[in-house]
Structures are given as C-alpha cells and as structure tokens.
Amino acid sequence: MLFLAPFLLAVPFLAQDRVLKTDGSSEVGTFASATLETVLLRRGKKEVSIPSGDVLRITFGKKPDAFVVAEAFLAKSEFQNAIHQFEVAAENAKAPWVAPMAELRGAEALLAWSAHDANRAEEALSAFTKWTATHPDHFWAPQARIGQAKATALSGDLDSATRQLQEVVDLAFNQKLGPHLEGLAKLTRCQIYLQANQATLARQRLEGAGGLITTLQDQSSDTQYAASVRDLLTKQLANAQVLLGDVIERIDGLSGAQRYWKGLLAHPGVLSPDVEAAGTIVLALAAQEAGKLREAQFLLAKVTATLPSGPDIQARALFRLGEICEKLDNNPAPGRFYYQEVLTNYPTSTWASQARRKLGL
C-alpha cells in the first residue's frame, strides 16, 4: 500500500491542451487557434504564441465524447460509424479545435475507407477539397493537402496529385514548417508515382546523391534538428527504403529487388526493424521462387518471431508463412494456423481478407 502524493507529482494536468515543440519541450494551456504562422494557447488571461515552425503536434486534454468514439471506430476500421461520429463531434463543437480536426479526421477516415472500397475515393477528395477551401491557412492545412493529394491520386488524376504535393513541399519550405513535412510530401509523391506505374520516376526521386533517401539519411543524423524531428525523419527514411525496394521490384523483378535488399541487409544494425523485415520477406519470396521453400520458411519465421515490425509487414509475413507451410505439407506447422493468426491479430489489414478466403470463411 502506498500513499498517493508522490505519484501525483509525476501526473500532469491531463485536462490541458499541449503543444509539443520540435525541440522536445512543450507548452500547456487552452487551445485558442492555429495557423501556418502561429499556434495560440491561453493560460488564464495570458496568451502564449508559438511559431508554427516550432510545433511538432498539438494534443488535446479534453476531447468530446463523440470524437473519442469516432477514433475508436476508426481504429477498428468501422468507417461509416467513425465518419458519422466525427460529424456529430464537428456539429456540436465547443472548443475551437474540434470542428476543423473532426472534419479533417472524417476526410481521413473516408480516405482509409477508399483502400477497401474504391468508390469512396471521390467522397474523400470532396471532403479534403472542402476542408482546404474552408481552412486554407490552418496549421493542419499541409496534413489536409497531403490527404487531398492521395485522394486525388486514387480518383485517377495523378498529375494534379503530384502537383498538389509539390505545393506542400514549397509551403513547408517557405513557411519553415520543418523538414519532416517536406519529407512526408516527397515520400507520398513517390508512392503515387509507383501507383501510377511511373516506377522509374519514383526511383529517380528516391535514389542517388540528391534523392529523397540520401536527404533523409543526412537530415535524420543532423543534430541541428531536435531528437523528435529526427525520429520522424528516421521513420520516413525507413518507409522510403521499403518503397525503393518495391520500386526496384517493379522495374527489375524479384532478382533486382533481391540484390537491393541483400546490400541493405548487410548492415542490419543500422536498419529499422520494418526495413529489415520488409527486406527479409523479399528474400524469402525470392528463395520461394527459386524452389528453396524451407529456406523461405525460415526467413519468414525470422520476421514473425524476432522482428518487431509494423502490423502490415507482420500480417504479410504471417500470410506468406502460411502459404509456404501449406506447400511444405503443413510441416512443421499447418498453414491454416498462420492464416488464423492474421485474422486474430490483424483483422483490419489488407491480408486479413485473403486469409479469410484461405480459411474458407
């Protein structure tokens, strides 16, 4: 049994809004407004103005119940319910941040829905377009414009999508909103190139001395940026490395991708688990293609057992492991077991529907 007082010293005031700054520090208060220039908090009668370029993100102490419920629905991929609850939150908004954020999250929910139902892409685009027109100078405008570009690409207008992303890059640079925002826009642009079957263009933007990967490598190790920014850049670097692997596979086939990944995996200590896992999966698929099923099986088992990578990569590895096990007469484990693991642990992943089919569900 313990007295509570010592705990409380460590527990801050949860009800307050908080601006997390790029230098790792934070400011608390009540959110008043956020533009591309400044984020404004209130502390009693005093106003605290923080340049937007110094802000990494804003968190909110008290969220409306509808907003919380909407996020919970979104986490479970229950898009329709999530969108409805975001609308409820926006309509009944009291705090000044709620309506713009709820509308933005609603648009993002539609975008996420588009991955499962292509018909939703137009709705997502419309929602993002409305948002950016209503709040052109909002602090979250770059986030919204990246979403808008993704929705534009999904709707088939790839040229407009890449142009919109270039505008975000320019905006982030001109407003000094930080390299992480520029990096995100550039990375999204490369993803869209690949999606548009312009793999060569994506490769040009990712590779080489002036390419995105080199830039992110330099920036993520540049101590002029605070640790929190470098962390974001490191994650973008990992995504860019995985994307380049996908791009090379599209251009040079599995053998080309295998060469790329072997080169990268020669230095596993400096790679993120996501990159190591994604590369190991490609090596496993190459081994499978070469008829070395057992080797592929062990490589995939290494991913699922020991590499703490993201849900999509884990789901992919488990699914592929299930397939290999089936090909090896379910030895030493039945393939169905891994399909079931996908369903149990990653029910909202794109691999879950394939696993369901394999299980005859």
Place this chain on the structure above:
Amino acid sequence: MIVFQAGILLFTLFLPQEGEGSASIQKEANFALALTLELGFDNFAEQVIESSLKNATGQEDRGLLLLRRCEVRKVISGRSADATERMNALHSAGTAYMEFLNSDPSTSLKTQAQTALGEIAFQFGASLTQLLADGKILGEEKAAKLAEAEVLFTEALSGLNDLIRWWNAISDEEERDSSRFATFYPASFYKALIYYYWALIYEPGTIERSENAENALRQLEDFAILVGEMSRAGLMAYKHMGDCYAAMEAWEDAEVFFMHVIDNGIPDESQLDGPLSPREITQRFEAIQDSYLGLTKMYLEAGQPSAAAQVSQDFQARAKKEGFKVNHSGYRLLLSSADGLILNGQYSEAIAVAQKVADANEQSLLRLEANEVMARAIAAAPSNAMIDFNVLYGAAEGAYHKKDYRSAFNGFRLLLGRLSHSTKADDYLGKTYYYLGRTLTKMDRRLEGAVAHQRGYELAPTDEEWASRNAKGWRTLAETFRTSAPDDAVLSMFYDNALRAETASGETTPDIALMRAAKSDYNNAKQAAKQAIGKDLSSQEVRKAVTAFQKSIASFQRIEKNSSSYEDAYVKIALSHFHWGDFDLSQAKKAAELFTEYLDVWVPNPENNPMDAKGRKVRKDSLVRADFYRGRAYRKVARAGDLTAWNQVIQAYEGFPQRYPDQTDFSNASMTYRIEGFIALDQRRNAEAEYDALLATKPKAIWVNSGSFSIYRYLSAKMDSAEGEQNEELKRASATYLHSANTHAAKPKWQNIVTEARYRHELGELATTTKLFEGVLARFGDEPTFDMNARFFVEMELVDTYLEQDQAGIAGPIINKLLEQKPKSLRVKSAAIKVKAGFPVIRMRQVVEIPGEGTAEAYEKSGSIIAELLLLAEASANNAEVNKWLFEGFWEAKLQQAYLLYRWGKIDSSYKGKHTSLISSIRLLAPDLGESIAGPDHGQIFRWLEIQP
C-alpha cells in the same frame, strides 16, 4: 474488476472443535492445511487429504477431511495472482465445498461451509466477469464456464437462503445477536453479490441481467438499512448498488449512488459522536476509492470518456489533498491516468506511473495490468526515447511467468527493437531470445520458437547463462522437426547446427566453468575498485581492490589458448590491468601494451582465426573492446599528466568509427576523446573538425553534450587572455558550444544557461539573452540549488535586458516583486526608477526617451526611490571620502531626478518646469552638469532636459 476486500465481512473459518473427528484424522487434516498455509505445498496437501479419505470410515472423519480440502483450495485461490488461475482455483474450492455440503455434515460445520461457499461463489463471479470483459474466455470455453457459474451460484444461493431463513426464525434474542455478524450479515451480502455477478454474465439489456440485478439491488438495499446506511458496510452496499444500476444501464441512478459514497464516505465531525479511528478512516476511504473507480467505469460504459477522465482527476486531487492510502481501485485509476499520459505523448511519465503501480503490487493482478500499460507506453514512444530495459524486460518476463503469452511475445519483441544500437544489448539479448523462444513454443508456434532460440544463441554465444539454454531449446525443437521430415536436408542441417551449438555451450565444458568463475572474480574486482575510488593508496580498500584484480588476472590466465573463450580472457586480463590503473598508473600502461599486442600481433595471425560461431562472436566483441580500451588506457595516462599520451589517444582512435560502424556508442565516445586530446594539445581547429565529424554521425545527445562542453571550457579559458576581436570571436564560439551543450544535456544546469545568457548579453544578442533568462526562471523555479539569491540575480539581469530593449513595461511585474523582496538594494532601486518613470538614452547622437509605466503612482514611487538613492550615493561618496559632486553615482541619480520631474510635469501641472529649476540650481554648483564625471552622454541629456518645456 470489482473485488470484495473490505475486510469488514470476511470471516475466518474456525477449526472444528475437538470431538468432531477422531484424533488421528484430525491430526492428518490439520497437517494438510498447514502444508498449504505455511509451506505452500498445495499438491502434497491434497494428496494427504485424499489418502486420509480412503482410510476414513466415520461420517464425522470424512466430513472433517472434506472441509479441510475446501479450506486448502480456498487458500490456494486467494494466493493466485493470475486471473484465469484464480478463477479455476475458486471453482475448484467451490466444488469442494459443494461436495462437503452433500456429505451431510454437522450443523455447525454446515453453517460455516455455506457461508464460505457464498464467498467463494461471488469471488468466482468477479473473476469470471472480468475475464469475459477482457475477451479472454471465448467460444466453447465461455459456454462451459457459464454453465459452471450457474451451478455454483445456484448451490451457493441455496445455502445462503437456508442461513437467512434460519436466522430470521431465531426467537432467542441473545442467540440472534450472537449470530448476526457471523452468519446473517455475510449471508445477506454474499447473496446480493452473487446476484450481481450473475447479472453480469448476461448481455446488457437482457431480461436475465435485469432480473438478477434487481434481486441484488433489493438485497443490498435491505442490507444497507440493517447495517446502518452510514456504516462502512452500508457504504459498501451503496457502492455495489451503483454497480447494479450501471449493469442495468440506469446511468443516472448509478451516478447518484457512487456520488453518495464519494461525498459522504467520511462524515462531518458534527455527525459523529466521537472521532473515527485510523482503521475506520482507511476502510471508509477504500469504499470511496472503489466508488471513484465504479463511477469512472460507468461513465466509460455510458460513452462519456471526458466525464470519466474528470473523475480520475478529481480522485487524484482528493488523494493529494487528503493523503489516504491507495487501494486497488485507486491504483487502477492511476493506470487509467497513465493511459491518458500516453495519449498526450508523455511516455516516460506514463512509464514512471505504471512502474510505481507495478512495484507497489508485486504479487497482485495489478502488476500485470501495470505491465500492459508500460508496454503500451513503450510501444508508442519514439525510437530514440530513453527507456529502461529492465522495465521492459521485467514486464515481458512477468507476463511469461503469468502465462500471458501474447503480452510476453509483444514485450520481448518490443525489447529486441529497442536493443539494437545499444551497448547494453549483451546484457539482455541471450535471455530475451530465450524467453521469446519459450513464449512462442507455448503459443504453439514452434517453428518460430526454434528460430528465436537459434538467433539467441548466434547473437549471444558467449552469454554463459543463456547460450546453453538457447542452444538446448533450439536443439529440442529442431529434433522434432527432423523427426517429422527425416529426408529434408535443410531440417537435418538445422538440427546438426543446433546440436553443435549445444555441445559448444554445454554446462560441462571446462573452460565455460572457468570463464564464469573468472568473470565473477573480475566483477568482484570492479566492485572493490568502486569502493576504493578516492581513498588513500595505502588504504585497506585500495589494497583489497588491487588484490582482487590480481586474482581476476590469475583466473583468466587459466583459460587455454585452444579455448573459444581465449580472446575474451585475453582482453579481460588487459581490462583488469586497465581498471587497476586507477590506483597504479603503470598498470594502465601495461593494459595499453596488452591491448596493442592483441590487436597488432594476435589478431592478424591467420592461425588464430576463430573457427566457430562462438569464437567469431568472441573475436568481434574482443576486437572492439581492445581497440576502445587501448585508447582509454592512453587517456588515463594523459589525464594523469603525461601530455604526450594525448597523441597516442588521438592516434588510437583515428578511424575507429569506420572500423566499427555498428558500435555507435563506442565510436561517439572515441570522437569525444579525440576532441579532448586536440584540446589538451591546443589544436582548436582539429578539435572543432572532430566535433563536426561527431555531429555528422547522428550521435546521442550525451555525446554532443560532452564534445561541445569540452570545447566550450577550452575556449572560455582562452578568452581570459584574449582581447579585442579575438576575445569577441572566442566569446561567440564559447556561447555557441555552450548552447549546444545545454540543449543536449539530459538535465541542463541553470548555471550553464545563465553563463550562456551572459555571453549573449555581452555579444549584444539581447533577444536571445531574454529568452534564456526567462527560460531559467520558468524551468528551474522549483530546483533547490536555484535559491532566492540566484533567482534575484537572474531576475535583475533579465530586467536590465528588458530595459536595454526598451521593454520597461514587461519588466514592471518583476521589479515590483523585487522592490518588495529587496527594498534596500541599490540595483533594484536604480532599475525600478527606469521601469516606472522611463529613462533617456543617447542613440545616433540623439536623445531618445524610453517610456516607463508613466502613471502618477509610478512617479510618486520613483520620487521616493530617487530620494533614497541620492542619500545612498552621498553616503557612498562620504565613505570613499569624495565630494558627492565628484561621485558618478550621485550624478546618475541627479539626472534621473531631473528626468522624473520633467515627465511628471507632463501629467501633473504642479510639477511643470520643476526640472528646469533643478537643473539651474545644479548648474550653479557644477557648470558642466557632471559631464566631466559621468561622461559626454550624461552632459548631453542634461542639456537636452534643460531646454524642454
């Protein structure tokens, strides 16, 4: 989970009295109970009872043994810290009681057993409903458990109803009173709780749930009236009524009952006959905490998370104010606040809260819940966040031992992700992979379990404790794979490799035992050295440390050259000399020689190339250590005064990061040591080039801090002997490096930030100076070293900086406070006048007025301060035996006085023209208006004032 723990209604089952069984059977029965109670030999106790039951002939003997079995199982259920285990143990105990009651026992034993069965049944209900809510019981198992619950609840209620009927039928008042507390109250309360949990196992909105909840409500209401609504038991009843209403989704009714307990749990003194005892207060606070938790959960179920968060905050505020002891409910509220911290991005704070809850609840289910919160925080934290590996490992291992394999799996993998790039990896890799392998095997993912053991062995083959376990785990699983597909070449090779690993790491291998003993000696020696640091060389502590290092060296020398541990032993011998060097410098030199011999003679010889995985791992680790500590040995010599050794430090570490690209911490340390070397040799450009190279390697903050602070100290020392532009340049560079050191310090020191601010001030970077001083005041206000005196100087310097930036208005609140705190300070007074009345300065040869507060009140206050200042200046002049008209301080005060009158005249006509009168009178005594004493600007301002209307 709602657990009944008030203690107010818990009743110990009394041992049967003599005569209720034969002596030998009674002895056996008591022995069995003691085995469980005192020794924890649960299975043995059951065996003793089973064996005695076979020999028991009489009904009494048999009944006694059956009752003891009930008690044994009840003890076991109370001891379990795992939810599933506890639920099963409770069911087992319940079954034993039912069997006992069916054995037609004596009335007194039957009464006790019926009461105990009631208690067991509701606790089983609590465990079951929690597991159902957590989704840990599904499908067929769920159906089976619900069926078990129905049987247990029905039997328990039947017994409790018997007891209640029996008590109601008692006519003898004395007997009625004596059994009220032992039988009637417990039976009534348990009956209510059984109905409550029975309600919960049905879905919300169903008739069954409503009916059972209403039964519970009726029973609780009667109970509360019987025991007294404001008694502790009454409070508990009301709290449970809140739970019942929540189960029926009658949110407003539930809220009323929870709030009643929260608000009225501790009555006003006016309502009491006498003060409450400390125990009574503690127990009432427990009911209050349970109600806070109940209310929080209710709001969450009602879809009102913000109201739930508010309750959590209210609870914390009250606990802080009233300082009561936290119970399980309170801890759960804390964990929910930790979840809020995670959402807020305050990961380390969340981990700290969860860790404290875990530490305070070692043997409880709360420990697991706290571990889960910690794991969530760690998973959400950025990859470069500082995380205590012990916390992460402890959480995962704890989950494994509690058979929560999913959490253990996630925890161990999370740890592996954090271990990369860490110099502490070697301490955790072997055991983490071992338990990961075991966890996967328990999850029936044997293929992956084998792969985890394999990687554990291959990455940590020199970890004596865990390498053999990993190898064994690997081999055991590989063997089953090979048996399942004997013709598969890959599986055969997998098994062969596992077998080789197991043989190489076997416990019986002689050099492994020797290495383990030698490492133990080495660790003991390092421990002894720690105790001896700072002690006289002839002290007992130093002698002990030296002897320990000699022993460690001798132990490592026993490892033969053909052993795969030989290189490890070699380097450890050199390291022993290195640490010994703290007390005898010649040993540091000896260490450097040994490292060089290893690096330059042993390693290049192809005959010494390692042959197996363990040898290769030993070589890899030994190389980097030898290379790194050779430089450290030179550094030790250099720091002892041999400046030439700095060249050896620089040379030894040249190219180190390129040689070991994956050893980031060692590499970064080597670069900071090179910076130190260049500085010691007065090679500034080289030091700065090395620093730039360090920055380019993505170093942790600690290394940037170390490198930049070294350069700052060097430059600031040089500044003392430099003048003019050189001094300016050194100052600018010092400020830059000190800024870098401050921003990369884990815990920046306010003194260093103040020093930086002063440099910035001297460099004319006033905005930066202001920001730094403001930052110090905001961040270090509560730090003990930042005392009143320090705060005063920082605030004064901040005021001066504001004034220099013409921001007298901002300085107002600070100066008012300082005037109150230090009314006699000359410095405060001088600044206060400027802040209140404003002041004139010369810029571009023109007089510029800096506005102050400018109110009549401010001028009034300034007038009195100036009067005091003039007196002080006169006194100072007298002390210095100087005429006051020849004293600069006096002239400054006079000028401020004239300016004050001038400004005052602007808002108050009674002062109009008084400044010109004053200046005229001064001119009579000092025609140059003090210009020869206080400088030309002073004279120019006076002359300007003289012509102002």
